[in-house]
Amino acid sequence: MPNSLQEHLEARYAGAAPKADDPNNPVLASMLQHRSVRAYSQRPVTESELALMVAAAQSASTSSNLQAWSVVAVRDTEKKKRLSALAGNQRHIEECPLFLIWIADLARLEAAGERHSLPHEGLDYLELTLVGVIDATLAAQNAAVAAEAQGMGVVYIGGIRNHPEAVARELNLPPRAFAVFGMCVGYPDPERPSSVKPRLPLSTVLHQESYDASLNGAPVEDYAARMLNFYEAKGMKTNGDWIRHSLHRVRGAEALQGRDRLVEALRKMGFENR
DSSP, X not given: OOOSHHHHHHHHTTTOOOOOSOTTOHHHHHHHTOOBOOOBOSOXXXXXXXXXXXXXXXTSOOGGGOOOEEEEEEOOHHHHHHHHHHTTOOHHHHHSSEEEEXXXXXXXXXXXXXXXXXXXXXXXXXXXHHHHHHHHHHHHHHHHHHHHHTTOEEEEEGGGGSSHHHHHHHHTOOTTEEEEEEXXXXXXXXXXXXXXXXXXXXXXXXXXXXXXXXXXSHHHHHHHHHHHHHHHHHTOOOSSSHHHHHHHHTSSGGGGTTGGGHHHHHHHTTOOOO
């Protein structure tokens, strides 16, 4: 188990890590240890722990202070079971003590505009849908860091977008509110630990002054080979190395598991996206 910040960097980059100037930064150490946690102990997440997560979420940046997001906390066993079915039958949704659904929420602004008879036609444009999605994402990542700082683990659930209208009905979402993703939260089961997954080299994603398309070649191939070793060492079932596994996920509409109709669904839910 890595202890120093540099060791956490080496784990994150599978040995191809940058050097840390401050080897004792606890915030960075916590962030670098992030891993997807899908196995949880029976220990519940308390209301005070959740409140701190949401306070951290509300401390994230938000476009023009619109705060165009909300979050729905679900603990009810039967509701989690129904949401799991809608998200592709992911058992960790049922097993986690707390399931959070992060919402791009334009309904709050629309209600205020109608209440005060003020114009709000800008909500009909794609830009505001993006603002809601980005605000919800920034908030959720802050909440994830806060959860991990308290000793918990999380995993994001993109499958919550498989059936957006049904999820909206389950959560009683108003028009102009859309579930962007879910997040399982809980204390990791020590008997079923997860691992830090290596990422692309920093030099592949960090461009200086302008985008360098050449970085999409050899460095990515090298990373794919290292990830194949990781998959094999962890006994993970994949569709080949990172390149083949990733491209399998985007091979066509059928691979999107219902999310290929998001434009249609969003329009039905009040997002005109002009």
